[in-house]
Amino acid sequence: MQSEDIVHYIGHTIEHEIKDPKDLRDEANRDRLEAMIRRSFYNAATGIDGVQGYYLHYNEDLAGGPDGFWYTRQDARHDFVSQPITSVEAYGENDANRTNWYYLPLCEKKALWTPPYVNDNNGVRMISYVMPVYVQGQFVAVVGVDIDFNMLCDLVGSMKVYDSGYGFLFKDWQTFYFHPDGREVAYEFKPRFDIVSHGELLEQSATDTHLIHYYYQGIPMAMGFATLKNGMKLGVTAPEREIYAGRQLMTFLVLAIIVLVGLLSTLLAIRAANRIVRPLHDISEAAGQAAFAVVMVDLNQLKDVNDRFGHEKGNIALQRLCQAVCRIYKHSPVYRIGGDEFVVILEGEDYAHRDALFEKVRAFEHIRDLSAAQPWTQLAASVGMAVYDKTRDTAYRAVFNRADTKMYEQKQHLAPRA
Numbered sequence: 001m002q003s004e005d006i007v008h009y010i011g012h013t014i015e016h017e018i019k020d021p022k023d024l025r026d027e028a029n030r031d032r033l034e035a036m037i038r039r040s041f042y043n044a045a046t047g048i049d050g051v052q053g054y055y056l057h058y059n060e061d062l063a064g065g066p067d068g069f070w071y072t073r074q075d076a077r078h079d080f081v082s083q084p085i086t087s088v089e090a091y092g093e094n095d096a097n098r099t100n101w102y103y104l105p106l107c108e109k110k111a112l113w114t115p116p117y118v119n120d121n122n123g124v125r126m127i128s129y130v131m132p133v134y135v136q137g138q139f140v141a142v143v144g145v146d147i148d149f150n151m152l153c154d155l156v157g158s159m160k161v162y163d164s165g166y167g168f169l170f171k172d173w174q175t176f177y178f179h180p181d182g183r184e185v186a187y188e189f190k191p192r193f194d195i196v197s198h199g200e201l202l203e204q205s206a207t208d209t210h211l212i213h214y215y216y217q218g219i220p221m222a223m224g225f226a227t228l229k230n231g232m233k234l235g236v237t238a239p240e241r242e243i244y245a246g247r248q249l250m251t252f253l254v255l256a257i258i259v260l261v262g263l264l265s266t267l268l269a270i271r272a273a274n275r276i277v278r279p280l281h282d283i284s285e286a287a288g289q290a291a292f293a294v295v296m297v298d299l300n301q302l303k304d305v306n307d308r309f310g311h312e313k314g315n316i317a318l319q320r321l322c323q324a325v326c327r328i329y330k331h332s333p334v335y336r337i338g339g340d341e342f343v344v345i346l347e348g349e350d351y352a353h354r355d356a357l358f359e360k361v362r363a364f365e366h367i368r369d370l371s372a373a374q375p376w377t378q379l380a381a382s383v384g385m386a387v388y389d390k391t392r393d394t395a396y397r398a399v400f401n402r403a404d405t406k407m408y409e410q411k412q413h414l415a416p417r418a
Contacts, residue, residue, distance in 0.1 A: 003051065003129045003145045004229075006044035007111065010037050010056070010143045011131040021138040024062045034069060042071070042080060045145060052126055053146040054080075057102060059139050060089050068141065072124075075148075095120075102142050105132045113230030116149045116177050125149045127230060153178040156234070165238025170225075172202060177232055191216065213240070293346040293354050293387040294399045296407040297325055297361065300380040300414065301368045302340040313376040321364070324379055328360050343400070358385050367414055382411035 014033065023029045034056065045054045053072035060066055066087040071080035086098070093103045097120040105112055111131035118125045130144035152169075156178055159167035169177040173193055176182065182189030194215040201207050206226040213222050223237035299321050306314040318340070325342055326334050332350040337343050346354050361383050368380040384406030386399045393399055 003048060003147065004111070006041065006048075006054075007129050007131045007143055007145055009044075010041055011111070011133045013037055013040075014056075014133045014141060014143070015135055018135045018140060021059075021062060021135045021140050024058060024140055025064065027067075030058065030063065030067060038069065045071075045080065048145075050147050050151045051145050052124055052148040053083075054144070055146075056141055056143050057085065057088070058141045060087065062140060072146075101128045101130050101144055101146070105130045105142060105144075106139060115231075119146070127152070129230075149177075157183065159236070161236055162238045162242040165236070165242065168235050168237070169232050170235060171231070171233065196220070291347075291351055291388065292399075293351055293385060294403040295329070295344040295346060295358065295361065296384045296400075296403040297321065297342040297344070297364075298382045298407055298411060299340040299342075300366075300382060300411070301370070304368070304370055305376050308370065309376060317376040317378075320377060321379060321381055324364070325361060328357055343403075354385065354387070358383070365410060365414065382407050382414060384408070384410060 014037070017033055017036065018024060018029075024033075037056070041054050041056075045051045051073075053070065055070040056068040057070070058067045066085040066089075068085055070083045070085055072083055073080045088099045088102045091098045093099060097117050100114055100117055104114055109132060111129070114128045114130065116125060116127050124146070126146045126149050128144050128146045130142055132139055133141045133143060156167045156169055157180055161167070166180050168179045170179075171177065173195075174190065176189060176191065179189060179191055181191060196213040196215065198207070198210050198212045199214075201210060201212055207224040211222040211224055213220070215221065220240040221237050222240050222243055223235050225233045225235040227233050299318060302314055302317060305317050318336075322334065322336065322342060325344065329344050329346065329350050331348050332344050332346050334342055334344050344350075346357075350357060361381075364379045364381040365383060366380055368375050368378050372378070384403045386402035386406065388399050
């Protein structure tokens with residue numbers, strides 16, 4: 001369960017349990033509700049890397065003052081500790097670093113990610129996923145989780161692209177949330193980029209099959225980006241001389257980006273792996289030496305397992321399939337890119353034996369027998385494979401899309417037998 005999932009779960013639980021907003025005026029009712037959700041909140045937050053805190057804060061008008069709970073921890077090695085509830089009304093809507101997590105979702109009337117901020121209550125730089133809860137149309141509480149934004153920056157900062165490339169987080173060319181050159185600088189670090197071409201792509205949600213070319217500190221650079229679910233843009237960049245010189249490493253940036261998205265998804269539940277692509281047509285010289293394939297694997301009937309037997313059994317089905325795929329493709333990276341989908345980027349020895357290995361994974365192609373004992377333990381999936389063809393593929397997405405199409409066709413073929 002990820003940050004957004006647990007917040008939605010807690011919020012919907014409150015909506016279901018509270019029949020009348022006026023019930024929350026009674027402290028006994030508030031205590032009963034807190035006792036019901038406190039353990040679930042704790043169990044979920046403990047299992048999510050980067051969660052720095054979680055909380056329930058009642059509408060202070062209903063509760064007669066600040067009430068609820070707030071837990072924080074120093075890092076994943078420490079347990080959560082209860083903190084005193086502070087009054088948001090005492091600080092007001094304009095004190096963003098203390099109350100943005102409360103007033104922003106209330107104003108928008110929806111769950112959302114906050115921009116990065118330094119919480120003046122504890123001095124931690126964070127982003128928060130927060131949800132306003134309504135009962136009978138009346139605002140009753142805010143529930144949320146705080147993510148340690150420094151940890152997120154460390155993950156991005158650990159990215160290595162070619163010899164001197166890197167990842168960074170930004171909103172636009174004037175607002176940077178993280179850049180490696182600003183590690184030791186205050187949060188207002190603003191690197192100067194001189195755009196050469198495709199700058200108009202900054203107005204879009206992703207560069208897709210193009211690169212933005214620019215100069216940074218006198219060096220010609222090229223970058224691609226995709227927009228994350230929290231509204232930030234995740235950029236990956238490298239000097240042009242390294243991109244064009246990397247014939248034997250043509251697939252490296254594709255893999256690097258997917259690795260980075262995989263890391264970030266543990267914090268933000270990002271489903272962007274298929275949106276950040278390697279624009280091969282922009283480095284056509286390097287493409288001549290490319291050799292890779294993409295395998296798509298989709299778990300069959302995950303929703304049926306979840307609905308009939310619970311999400312815990314669905315998680316078991318996902319884990320068993322992932323383990324089986326990893327055993328087959330021992331020398332290639334395997335990534336989960338959606339609720340029930342996995343992608344494998346075949347390279348090296350696995351690429352050389354791709355047909356034989358694909359026959360092994362095709363053994364999973366069948367419909368799950370939901371009437372059998374423990375059907376969640378069955379390996380049931382739809383699969384598809386596509387091989388990079390330098391004569392037709394101008395981008396990584398082209399290979400990905402062919403593999404995805406073949407997988408979907410197989411899923412449709414199996415459907416009538418369900």
